[in-house]
Amino acid sequence: MDARRLVGIHAERVTDVSSRDFPGHYPDEDHSWNLKKFRKNLTVQVRRVSQRSIDFDLVGVDASIANAFRRIIIAEVPTICIEHVYVYNNTSVIVDEILAQRIGLIPLNIDPKKMEMKEADDESTDRNTMVFELALECTRKKDAPKDTTDPALLYENHELLSGHLVWTPAGEQNEVFRDKPPAPTNPNIVIAKLRPGQGIQMTLHAVKGFGKDHAKFNPAATASYRLLPHITIKKPIPVHLAEKFQKCFSPGVIRVDPRTKAVSVDEENKRRDTVSREVLRHPEFDGYVELSRVRDFFLFNIESESAYLPQELLPEAISVFRGKLSSIRRAAQALLEAPADEDVVMGDS
Amino acid sequence: MAELPPKVTIMKGATPDLSAATYQIHDETHTIGNALRWMLMKNPKVEFCGYSAPHPSENVINVRIQMYDNLSSLSALITALSDLDDLAVTIEEKYVASLNSGNYERWDERS
Numbered sequence: 336m337d338a339r340r341l342v343g344i345h346a347e348r349v350t351d352v353s354s355r356d357f358p359g360h361y362p363d364e365d366h367s368w369n370l371k372k373f374r375k376n377l378t379v380q381v382r383r384v385s386q387r388s389i390d391f392d393l394v395g396v397d398a399s400i401a402n403a404f405r406r407i408i409i410a411e412v413p414t415i416c417i418e419h420v421y422v423y424n425n426t427s428v429i430v431d432e433i434l435a436q437r438i439g440l441i442p443l444n445i446d447p448k449k450m451e452m453k454e455a456d457d458e459s460t461d462r463n464t465m466v467f468e469l470a471l472e473c474t475r476k477k478d479a480p481k482d483t484t485d486p487a488l489l490y491e492n493h494e495l496l497s498g499h500l501v502w503t504p505a506g507e508q509n510e511v512f513r514d515k516p517p518a519p520t521n522p523n524i525v526i527a528k529l530r531p532g533q534g535i536q537m538t539l540h541a542v543k544g545f546g547k548d549h550a551k552f553n554p555a556a557t558a559s560y561r562l563l564p565h566i567t568i569k570k571p572i573p574v575h576l577a578e579k580f581q582k583c584f585s586p587g588v589i590r591v592d593p594r595t596k597a598v599s600v601d602e603e604n605k606r607r608d609t610v611s612r613e614v615l616r617h618p619e620f621d622g623y624v625e626l627s628r629v630r631d632f633f634l635f636n637i638e639s640e641s642a643y644l645p646q647e648l649l650p651e652a653i654s655v656f657r658g659k660l661s662s663i664r665r666a667a668q669a670l671l672e673a674p675a676d677e678d679v680v681m682g683d684s
Numbered sequence: 685m686a687e688l689p690p691k692v693t694i695m696k697g698a699t700p701d702l703s704a705a706t707y708q709i710h711d712e713t714h715t716i717g718n719a720l721r722w723m724l725m726k727n728p729k730v731e732f733c734g735y736s737a738p739h740p741s742e743n744v745i746n747v748r749i750q751m752y753d754n755l756s757s758l759s760a761l762i763t764a765l766s767d768l769d770d771l772a773v774t775i776e777e778k779y780v781a782s783l784n785s786g787n788y789e790r791w792d793e794r795s
Binding site for chain 1: 690692694707709712713714715716718719721722723725726727728761762765766767768769770771772773774775776779780781782787789790791792793795
């Protein structure tokens with residue numbers, strides 16, 4: 336491992352945190368932007384995919400790029416959420432405002448690409464608004480056993496669930512959303528608890544929005560990265576300390592040969608280490624090991640909690656990123672073609 | 685609707701040849717600011733580049749660029765933007781290739 340790629344991790348401090356791969360930093364070395372070189376150095380490797388989350392490695396980019404994608408996934412990839420709640424009746428113990436806020440947080444399975452943004456003064460149309468009805472009345476069960484206190488046995492509709500949302504198609508929505516009728520991604524979310532005589536009736540309007548406006552629009556449950564841990568064993572670990580050394584790291588990170596007790600780092604599994612620095616607390620290992628992280632090796636983990644599949648979120652973020660770049664470039668190009676107008680005040684004036 | 689402010693403006697105090705200028709970019713944050721600063725610093729003709737988000741209640745970032753040899757910072761900015769675009773395309777290509785290779789673990793996660 337190239338020592339320049341490592342961020343040193345010591346008992347009480349970290350060293351070499353900032354990247355230095357800029358022109359002029361190292362004499363006689365070319366660090367200017369070079370797409371060919373970048374492409375050669377770049378590795379993107381998907382590691383693990385489930386229906387809810389993805390793990391992938393992004394190797395060979397600067398933290399500013401990795402962080403841009405992470406930030407965009409959280410704040411600027413659009414989703415559809417309930418934004419307006421019209422309450423006709425609510426006799427539950429939860430007040431209207433709290434209920435409305437809870438309903439807003441329910442993730443919906445609606446593909447954001449099939450809807451348009453509704454700007455502040457736009458009319459609601461079938462292209463920008465999705466309507467749901469929510470009506471439930473709790474009643475006593477006639478044949479309930481006498482000796483029970485279980486509300487599920489005593490009452491009908493004792494819980495208002497996300498599954499009770501009923502989509503009301505408007506205009507062309509029946510056509511557009513035929514394959515996947517709009518509904519919550521999870522039908523078992525408890526919105527409110529009810530008792531006999533209590534009921535709820537409301538109309539809900541879902542719109543497209545961004546995580547930067549309200550966290551309910553965040554398409555991911557978490558989107559995070561960490562740097563690959565790196566462990567250098569400087570000299571052989573004494574045989575009688577091998578097991579103790581192994582226990583200083585997460586399970587699977589350090590291998591001890593069962594016969595010779597020789598200690599080595601498991602290169603495939605070193606990513607499992609939490610870099611707890613436990614090994615640095617023991618004086619007997621002083622000078623035997625160096626801990627670090629690889630500055631340009633990002634281990635991403637993204638959990639989707641929206642209509643997007645987890646593997647779709649990075650490409651969505653990249654397209655949002657490219658959209659931003661092109662709008663700034665268009666504006667900059669306009670400045671280049673028509674400079675010095677009245678809002679440009681030049682220097683020594 | 686109210687008139688939108690221009691996406692990019694050149695702030696007061698720029699040199700006439702734009703070899704040193706501060707650009708105010710509207711509706712952007714650290715997301716673009718830091719990535720753009722990094723790409724500008726990769727340009728050997730850039731003497732200095734830094735950015736700031738002046739105040740949390742103002743939805744803008746300021747990007748300061750100073751060039752060597754009296755070159756135009758505006759051209760450097762445009763180059764950096766298109767280089768960042770190339771970078772994004774490259775990352776997407778490799779990501780899609782890795783995803784299509786199917787060479788990864790698939791597992792079942794209960795929610």
